[in-house]
Amino acid sequence: MKSETETANEIEELSEKISDLKTQDVKHNNLQETQADVKIIRIHDDEPVLSVTTFEELNLHPDVQKGVYEMGFTRPSKIQAKALPLLLKSPPQNMIGQSQSGTGKTAAFVLTMLSRIDLNLKAPQALCLAPSRELARQIMVEARKMGKYTPVTTAEAIRDSSSNNRDRNTTFKEAQLIVGTPGTVLDLIKRHIIEKKNIKIFVLDEADNMLNQQGLGDQSIKVKNLMPRDCQIVLFSATYEDSVREFAGRFAPHANEFRLKIEEMSVKNIKQFYMDCTDEEHKLKVLSELYSILTIHQSIIFVERRDSADRIAKRMTDLGHKVIDLHGGLSTTERDEVMDGFRKGSAKVLISTNVIARGIDVMQVNLVINFDIPVKRNEDNKIVADPDTYLHRIGRTGRFGRKGIAINLVCDNYSWKNLRSIQEYFERDITQIKLDDWDHVETFLKNEIKALDAA
Numbered sequence: 281m282k283s284e285t286e287t288a289n290e291i292e293e294l295s296e297k298i299s300d301l302k303t304q305d306v307k308h309n310n311l312q313e314t315q316a317d318v319k320i321i322r323i324h325d326d327e328p329v330l331s332v333t334t335f336e337e338l339n340l341h342p343d344v345q346k347g348v349y350e351m352g353f354t355r356p357s358k359i360q361a362k363a364l365p366l367l368l369k370s371p372p373q374n375m376i377g378q379s380q381s382g383t384g385k386t387a388a389f390v391l392t393m394l395s396r397i398d399l400n401l402k403a404p405q406a407l408c409l410a411p412s413r414e415l416a417r418q419i420m421v422e423a424r425k426m427g428k429y430t431p432v433t434t435a436e437a438i439r440d441s442s443s444n445n446r447d448r449n450t451t452f453k454e455a456q457l458i459v460g461t462p463g464t465v466l467d468l469i470k471r472h473i474i475e476k477k478n479i480k481i482f483v484l485d486e487a488d489n490m491l492n493q494q495g496l497g498d499q500s501i502k503v504k505n506l507m508p509r510d511c512q513i514v515l516f517s518a519t520y521e522d523s524v525r526e527f528a529g530r531f532a533p534h535a536n537e538f539r540l541k542i543e544e545m546s547v548k549n550i551k552q553f554y555m556d557c558t559d560e561e562h563k564l565k566v567l568s569e570l571y572s573i574l575t576i577h578q579s580i581i582f583v584e585r586r587d588s589a590d591r592i593a594k595r596m597t598d599l600g601h602k603v604i605d606l607h608g609g610l611s612t613t614e615r616d617e618v619m620d621g622f623r624k625g626s627a628k629v630l631i632s633t634n635v636i637a638r639g640i641d642v643m644q645v646n647l648v649i650n651f652d653i654p655v656k657r658n659e660d661n662k663i664v665a666d667p668d669t670y671l672h673r674i675g676r677t678g679r680f681g682r683k684g685i686a687i688n689l690v691c692d693n694y695s696w697k698n699l700r701s702i703q704e705y706f707e708r709d710i711t712q713i714k715l716d717d718w719d720h721v722e723t724f725l726k727n728e729i730k731a732l733d734a735a
């Protein structure tokens with residue numbers, strides 16, 4: 281059985297091959313920034329899109345509404361305003377939703393899950409799959425907050441999530457809302473620990489990742505095939521590659537669909553920069569320098585491989601910086617401790633592989649550094665730039681309209697070529713910060729961060 285870490289592991293392994301690649305010379309060109317507005321297009325169903333402006337208009341159960349208000353949500357976000365009236369329709373309709381990172385997709389599907397549950401029936405009725413244990417746990421926190429004033433019963437279906445089997449079996453038997461990772465959920469359904477027959481809504485968060493055949497696709501498809509026929513299928517993500525979108529259409533037939541144009545996918549409130557380093561060692565020095573001069577709230581440094589995460593964490597610690605690192609090689613307990621510590625703010629700098637590239641929401645993160653530019657294997661099995669992962673990574677900052685900074689470190693033609701492909705894909709400007717004068721770098725970045733704080 282594949283675990284939730286395996287997708288991240290596969291990506292980590294890809295980079296083992298990177299050093300063997302010969303790359304061609306490319307020019308350092310910045311692209312014109314597009315000014316395209318965010319538009320959400322509904323392409324299925326002829327009825328006009330009804331958009332609400334308040335949570336009251338959605339006729340949520342008063343206890344659910346109370347939970348939502350207590351979370352400080354005064355009115356629905358754009359995607360919630362447009363998607364929720366469709367998601368809550370009776371009879372239920374499938375949905376393929378896309379909106380930028382940090383725009384509130386979680387609440388859109390969690391509110392639908394809570395609204396579909398018959399609270400008198402103590403059995404699984406709403407199931408959500410996410411690509412990592414960290415994201416599954418986060419979604420569950422959000423669901424428990426929203427359902428706080430209801431008697432909804434919940435369970436996390438992630439590895440080692442419960443103390444003993446007896447408790448675990450009772451919990452899953454009675455849990456009305458379950459969030460988990462695909463491998464664990466599939467295993468629990470097959471062993472009849474999760475009873476599937478009353479499940480009314482099946483959600484895939486980060487759906488493109490979950491349907492990607494190379495990743496978690498197999499398990500998610502198997503789980504979906506076990507769902508009752510009339511189960512509402514809801515897919516959400518900030519990105520959908522064309523090949524995955526086509527498959528998503530078959531996975532969730534007759535779905536209402538919200539799409540973004542490529543140039544609208546990148547969140548405008550994240551300022552994107554790059555720094556041209558001489559080699560890997562220089563990248564480490566730049567990193568250390570950056571953390572010496574900057575007072576950041578919290579930040580995430582993304583790397584491709586586990587051993588790089590450990591190596592950079594060690595070097596940064598030796599240089600006197602307080603950092604923690606997270607990757608698929610840690611035990612589940614260690615992963616939970618690292619993530620919980622970061623959420624509480626006890627650690628300011630988190631070094632991670634792609635395992636937390638998607639979905640993770642820590643509001644205080646105002647800086648993301650791509651120590652390595654993200655890559656993937658294309659259909660020809662070649663290693664190429666991975667714009668979708670790039671977008672998800674930088675989307676760990678700039679959450680829900682806040683501002684953020686993303687800095688990419690390039691050190692050779694290979695990394696530059698990959699960064700340039702990403703620029704071209706999104707048609708967004710990634711501006712160079714020159715490294716010849718650190719006083720200038722310091723003033724420049726301090727001003728940028730001051731601007732973020734003032735905004």
Ligand SMILES: Nc1ncnc2c1ncn2[C@@H]1O[C@H](COP(=O)(O)OP(=O)(O)OP(=O)(O)O)[C@@H](O)[C@H]1O
Nearest residue numbers: 353355356357381382383384385386518639641680
């Ligand atoms: N209506 C709202 N009012 C205020 N805050 C909200 C609202 N909806 C969501 N949020 C907050 O916005 C943040 C981002 O939401 P969420 O994590 O659901 O984004 P997302 O679209 O799923 O992002 P990603 O694509 O990265 O997974 C969260 O902290 C969430 O609590």
